Amino acid sequence: MVWGYDKENGPANWYKSCPIAFIGKRQSPIDLIDNEVKRDSSLEPLVVSYPPFSKGKFLNNGHSVQFVPDASNNLSELSGGPLAKKYKFEQFHFHWGDKDSEGSEHRVNGKMYSAELHFVHWDCETHASFPETVKANKRNGLCVLGFFLKVGAENAALKPITDMLPKVKKAGSSEPLAIEFDMRSVMPKDLTDYYTYDGSLTTPPLLECVKWIVFKEPLEVSAAQMEAFRAVENGNGEPLVGNYRPPCPVHSRTVAASFK
Ligand code: BO1
Numbered sequence: 001m002v003w004g005y006d007k008e009n010g011p012a013n014w015y016k017s018c019p020i021a022f023i024g025k026r027q028s029p030i031d032l033i034d035n036e037v038k039r040d041s042s043l044e045p046l047v048v049s050y051p052p053f054s055k056g057k058f059l060n061n062g063h064s065v066q067f068v069p070d071a072s073n074n075l076s077e078l079s080g081g082p083l084a085k086k087y088k089f090e091q092f093h094f095h096w097g098d099k100d101s102e103g104s105e106h107r108v109n110g111k112m113y114s115a116e117l118h119f120v121h122w123d124c125e126t127h128a129s130f131p132e133t134v135k136a137n138k139r140n141g142l143c144v145l146g147f148f149l150k151v152g153a154e155n156a157a158l159k160p161i162t163d164m165l166p167k168v169k170k171a172g173s174s175e176p177l178a179i180e181f182d183m184r185s186v187m188p189k190d191l192t193d194y195y196t197y198d199g200s201l202t203t204p205p206l207l208e209c210v211k212w213i214v215f216k217e218p219l220e221v222s223a224a225q226m227e228a229f230r231a232v233e234n235g236n237g238e239p240l241v242g243n244y245r246p247p248c249p250v251h252s253r254t255v256a257a258s259f260k
């Protein structure tokens with residue numbers, strides 16, 4: 001059976017084709033608990049170089065909606081913070097719920113946000129491409145930036161993306177980027193406050209090769225923007241909602257916070 005988020009093929013059953021779901025000691029997401037994180041004031045702000053994208057495609061893969069820039073157009077890079085290497089941007093995608101009280105993958109002190117945005121990057125000093133990085137399956141091969149979304153004011157920076165959601169309603173559909181999109185404008189102004197820890201992909205194959213950096217401050221989206229996500233369909237033509245994995249055990253990992 002192909003993995004998904006329904007009862008029969010959802011996170012609780014992923015271990016059947018992906019035993020690391022159960023036996024892994026560095027699985028993601030996790031609950032970020034303030035009393036248990038280690039404050040590390042030596043953690044520097046993240047350094048991003050994200051020129052706006054003019055070319056790329058937005059697609060519905062049945063599990064999420066994802067933006068992938070054209071290779072010729074992709075100069076976006078990430079370094080600094082807990083990273084020892086330079087990372088190249090690959091794609092971003094979202095996880096969300098069927099109601100505002102759920103949808104994020106990471107939690108903060110047990111609290112779920114309405115959605116979570118993931119910027120996926122790979123170590124371009126060590127590897128030649130995203131697939132090769134995944135194949136090598138080394139710790140810190142990938143770096144994913146996580147942003148919580150909560151319902152509030154309309155998010156103008158995300159509007160080019162949320163406006164495209166109706167065009168990728170059907171699983172398998174894709175749409176070229178219509179207007180320029182600036183990832184940097186989506187992020188918080190200062191990149192100082194984040195949690196970081198060693199974890200995994202949150203979907204099969206659940207590989208434990210991800211340096212996670214999750215920003216503390218949530219982004220806001222309007223109720224209408226949130227509803228646009230919930231109108232997207234999965235491969236069975238049903239609403240694609242609840243495409244998040246619940247938190248996993250931390251085991252002996254250290255979760256660091258860059259802030260006090
Ligand atoms: S996430 O940011 O941890 N939610 C995440 C999860 C999976 C991927 C990227 C980020 N990528 C997956 C693709 C699969 C592919 C796999 C290995 O990488 O979604 O289609 O099989 O290449």
Ligand code: ZN
Pocket residue numbers: 093094095118202
């Ligand atoms: Zn994700």
